[in-house]
Amino acid sequence: MEFKAVRGTKDILPDTVKVWQYIEGKAKKILECYGYQEIRTPIFEETNLFVRGIGETTDIVSKEMYTFLDKKGRSLTLRPEGTAPVVRAYIEHRLDTRGSPIRLYYFGPMFRYERPQAGRQRQFWQLGIEVLGTSHPSIDAEVIDMTMYLLQELGLNELEVQINSVGCGVCRPRYKEALIRYLSPFFKDLCKSCKEKLSRNPMRILDCKVCFDLKISSPVMIEFLCDRCKDHFEGVKEYLDMLEVTFILKPHLVRGLDYYTNTCFEIIDKNLGAQDAVCAGGRYDGLVEEFGGKPTPAFGASAGIERIIVALEKQGVDVPSSTKVDVYFATIGSRVKKKVFSLVKDLRKKDISTIFEWNDKSLKASLREANRLRSRFVVIIGDTELNRNQAILKDMETGEQKEISLSGLVNVISNLLRRGCK
Ligand SMILES: [Zn+2]
Ligand SMILES: [Zn+2]
Structure with a gap:
């Protein structure tokens, strides 16, 4: 079904x-x-x-x-x-x-x-x-x-x-009377629902799209x-x-x-x-x-x-997106993932929106995903980086890459975003 x-x-x-x-x-x-x-x-x-x-x-x-x-x-x-x-x-x-x-x-x-x-x-x-x-x-x-x-x-x-x-x-009653007086000779031209409205609520006829022509020279409320x-x-x-x-x-x-x-x-x-x-x-x-x-x-x-x-x-108004991803983690291997997972929470607690995937993806696939999500930064960490307590920070807007220490990661990203990158 x-x-x-x-x-x-x-x-x-x-x-x-x-x-x-x-x-x-x-x-x-x-x-x-x-x-x-x-x-x-x-x-x-x-x-x-x-x-x-x-x-x-x-x-x-x-x-x-x-x-x-x-x-x-x-x-x-x-x-x-x-x-x-x-x-x-x-x-x-x-x-x-x-x-x-x-x-x-x-x-x-x-x-x-x-x-x-x-x-x-x-x-x-x-x-x-x-x-x-x-x-x-x-x-x-x-x-x-x-x-x-x-x-x-x-x-x-x-x-x-x-x-x-x-x-x-x-x-309004005086106007309704005048309107009924004006519309009555046209009774046969009114649509079915307006025929019913004529005696009870003639002002509604003015709203009718079908009987449009009839109202053009009818009396108007503001004169009453x-x-x-x-x-x-x-x-x-x-x-x-x-x-x-x-x-x-x-x-x-x-x-x-x-x-x-x-x-x-x-x-x-x-x-x-x-x-x-x-x-x-x-x-x-x-x-x-x-x-x-x-x-x-x-x-x-x-x-x-x-x-x-x-x-x-x-009108083609371009509506800005209110959802944003600041950081996407491209981590390689479960040893790395286990080691840096807690960093993700530290970033989020600083109001930095972060996405972390446990599924293994190639670096290329990770960057493609980060692009699709329009992430501002990608943090790349493989075994080599982890062994040196480092991460590669890639700025997705400029394409620029630099190495930063894992312990300073939260502060560096937080400062970069605060400097108007957000
Ligand atoms: Zn009044
Ligand atoms: Zn009508």
Whole structure:
């Protein structure tokens, strides 16, 4: 029997994992620099958390969730997104008492049953950011600026920030009415799923790729904003200007989830084609209350790691490897190996990554292996060297070779690496 990874899942092999470590490393550094703290929530939650938080009528909840009954008959779901679990944790652990606003980020796998495509798997990874406890428009701008900065630091330079406002519970109903009025004469032209959306959630039609043409001259939300929403949106634009973030207004930009209010945004990468959003997010002032918490305004964003990786590849960004081998031991014969084996531990304790093989290899094969591992130095010891308590140190970058005493080996290598060879 031959096993394979399940459709829609992928192994991240050592060659590729360096790209992941690169993204994770940069994200952690930049987000913590902006004062964000990491949160890790479970992979699965009660199914109702997502039904309530994302909305029953969304594609995610109605078609794409990995839902199962556990042995006690409880309905559980592999998390399809990260915001609902973070909000659940925020309320459960009273995180509002630990600072207001509280700035959080997470990094982890999400699960959605979708048709696998380039940059989108059924198990996919997201970097998410959530700020809870403030409605101040500067936070919307801060998160947009921070994610933009991160993507640029990763090496992407064909990015565009698109923003819109989806209003609030006061002004949105008036807009929905206008939209229904505008779309109703075109009812027969709508796709099957949009026909269902028209009366219940007409804004979702703006998101439909099939019914694209219909929306071009439809009424837009920003013309219906109430005074509070208008002020907020003006504020966001002002703070983005202060942070020198260039953005364009996309009056038809909406989010597929029910809990969004006010600002919504996307960062697209122009190299990506149809699936071009590398980061998306917005304000969700109603969700904490929806989950039974105190009314708490919030703003969040998430970025798909697989899609960022596709974008990095398309742009040919050269990702540095974070794994390194400093020293490879080419020792000949078991007498030599037994004698010098303990040196390996001394090197590792000095934070010098070292590889030692007990299998006998010819010197030529050892050097080939050291090359493949991109080892910085090779230590060559045969019987002749051992008898004189010496080793040959070969610098793989310059090809230079020199004899050093075995007793001084650790110090010599340690000093060479410290001098900027690392
Ligand atoms: Zn409003
Ligand atoms: Zn449609």
